[in-house]
Amino acid sequence: xxxxxxxxxxxxxxxxxxxxxxxxxxxxxxxxxxxxxxxxxxxxxxxxxxxxxxxxxxxxxxxxxxxxxxxxxxxxxxxxxxxxxxxxxxxxxxxxxxxxxxxxxxxxxxxxxxxxxxxxxxxxxxxxxxxxxxxxxxxxxxxxxxxxxxxxxxxxxxxxxxxxxxxxxxxxxxxxxxxxxxxxxxxxxxxxxxxxxxxxxxxxxxxxxxxxxxxxxxxxxxxxxxxxxxxxxxxxxxxxxxxxxxxxxxxxxxxxxxxxxxxxxxxxxxxxxxxxxxxxxxxxxxxxxxx
Numbered sequence: 001x002x003x004x005x006x007x008x009x010x011x012x013x014x015x016x017x018x019x020x021x022x023x024x025x026x027x028x029x030x031x032x033x034x035x036x037x038x039x040x041x042x043x044x045x046x047x048x049x050x051x052x053x054x055x056x057x058x059x060x061x062x063x064x065x066x067x068x069x070x071x072x073x074x075x076x077x078x079x080x081x082x083x084x085x086x087x088x089x090x091x092x093x094x095x096x097x098x099x100x101x102x103x104x105x106x107x108x109x110x111x112x113x114x115x116x117x118x119x120x121x122x123x124x125x126x127x128x129x130x131x132x133x134x135x136x137x138x139x140x141x142x143x144x145x146x147x148x149x150x151x152x153x154x155x156x157x158x159x160x161x162x163x164x165x166x167x168x169x170x171x172x173x174x175x176x177x178x179x180x181x182x183x184x185x186x187x188x189x190x191x192x193x194x195x196x197x198x199x200x201x202x203x204x205x206x207x208x209x210x211x212x213x214x215x216x217x218x219x220x221x222x223x224x225x226x227x228x229x230x231x232x233x234x235x236x237x238x239x240x241x242x243x244x245x246x247x248x249x250x251x252x253x254x255x256x257x258x259x260x261x262x263x264x265x266x267x268x269x270x271x272x273x274x275x276x277x278x279x280x281x282x283x284x285x286x287x288x289x290x291x
Contacts, residue, residue, distance in 0.1 A: 002195060003050035004028045005035065005083065006057030010154030011097060011184045015054055018188035022196060030057075035079035041086050052195055053087050055080065055096045058127070062101070063249040065122040072126040080130035084137035093140035093202070095191055100147035100179060100208070102128040105253025110212075112259045113145075113204040121250035131204075140202055142194060144187070147208040147256055148218070150278075151184030152285060157215070158278070161222045165236040175216035175240035179256040180208040183277040193267050201266050206258035209274025216240045218274075225279055229286040 002019055006012045007028025019026045027048045034040045035057055059065060059075035080096065087094045101124030102117045119125045134141050150156035164171055190207050213221075219238055226232030243252065260271045 001048055001050045002026045002052045002054060003045070003048060004054045004056060005033070006030060006055065009056055010151040010156065011149065011187060012056035013153035014151055014184040014188040015056060015191055018185065018192050019195070022192045024192070024195065035082055036074060038082045038086070041082055045086055045090060050090070051092055053083060053092060053094045054191060054195075055083055055094060058097065060123070062121060062123045062252075065126065066249045069122050069126075072122055073129065076123075076126035077129035077133055081133040081137060084134045084141070087140070088138045091140070093142065094134065094138055095142045095144065095194060096131070096134055097187075098131050098143050098145040098204075099124065099127050100145060100253060100256035100258060102131065102145065103253050103256055105177075105255050107255050110257045110259035111206065113206055113262055120253065123250060124253075135204075140200075142199075142202060143204045144190065145204065145206050145258060146182050146187055147179045147258055148181040149184055149187070150181060150281070152281075153184075157181075157218070158222055158281070161219050162226055162231055165223055165226060165232045165238075166234055168236055169234075170237045170239060171219070172239050172241040172245065173216040173219040174243050174246050175214045176242050177252055177254055177256075178212050178214050179253075180210070180212050180258065181218055181274045181278065182208040183272075183274075183281050185281070186272055186277055190263065190267070190269065193269060197267070199267070205263045205266070206260055207263050207271070208258045208260070209277055210260065210271045211273050211275070212257045213274065214240075218278075221275060221278055222282070225282040229282050231282060231286050 008030040033044045059072045065072040104118035150158045
């Protein structure tokens with residue numbers, strides 16, 4: 001039995017679907033099982049007897065976290081700590097999703113798992129605090145850092161761009177932040193691979209789409225695919241801009257491309273190019289056939 005915590009979120013949905021298609025038995029919980037309540041977590045564990053926990057829950061409102069610091073830390077550190085202590089008591093593995101926001105963005109080369117961390121936002125700091133609690137508390141833990149996540153079930157950059165490109169004649173998109181988009185279905189596939197292998201290769205792993213781009217590059221590809229699939233009907237001129245022209249409350253890492261060398265070697269997987277994944281995703285949502 002695999003217990004998916006945060007099963008109603010974008011990634012949780014895809015993890016549930018992917019594991020079930022792989023023939024694995026899953027149980028999904030969301031806000032009805034409060035991760036801030038050790039007793040609620042323990043009661044649910046006693047009910048379902050999980051063999052694995054996949055934690056997809058998190059506080060992810062990056063800008064709002066600057067004002068809701070206490071809540072961000074409660075969910076991203078304290079809640080994760082509760083899950084870690086339960087998993088350690090049950091002696092079962094945890095797969096936990098982390099973020100590229102744990103880095104400061106000053107690197108000029110793809111970031112390996114042992115690269116120095118230095119988050120520059122409350123969100124990033126709270127996520128790193130949760131990672132540390134997990135590593136300190138739970139012996140059997142996989143921490144997967146990912147970036148620029150999009151998917152079918154939830155708000156994300158792709159859906160926002162499609163909406164704006166159908167509404168506006170011109171659009172400015174930040175061109176001085178580099179990373180790599182990740183389709184939640186691809187990430188769910190990695191999680192399934194780890195569980196199916198009953199892996200004991202515990203530790204931190206990086207996973208995102210292969211090759212780098214800026215948000216501007218990503219937007220242009222969304223527009224191209226949107227025009228091709230019919231998801232975007234109008235014409236929209238997309239212009240590059242700097243981060244200073246598009247201020248946000250939380251500072252984003254300027255460079256957060258993750259190296260996938262470790263995950264490819266350890267789990268013998270190939271990582272799709274981000275361009276290939278966005279093509280499949282947009283064709284799928286257009287034809288309503290990716291579920």
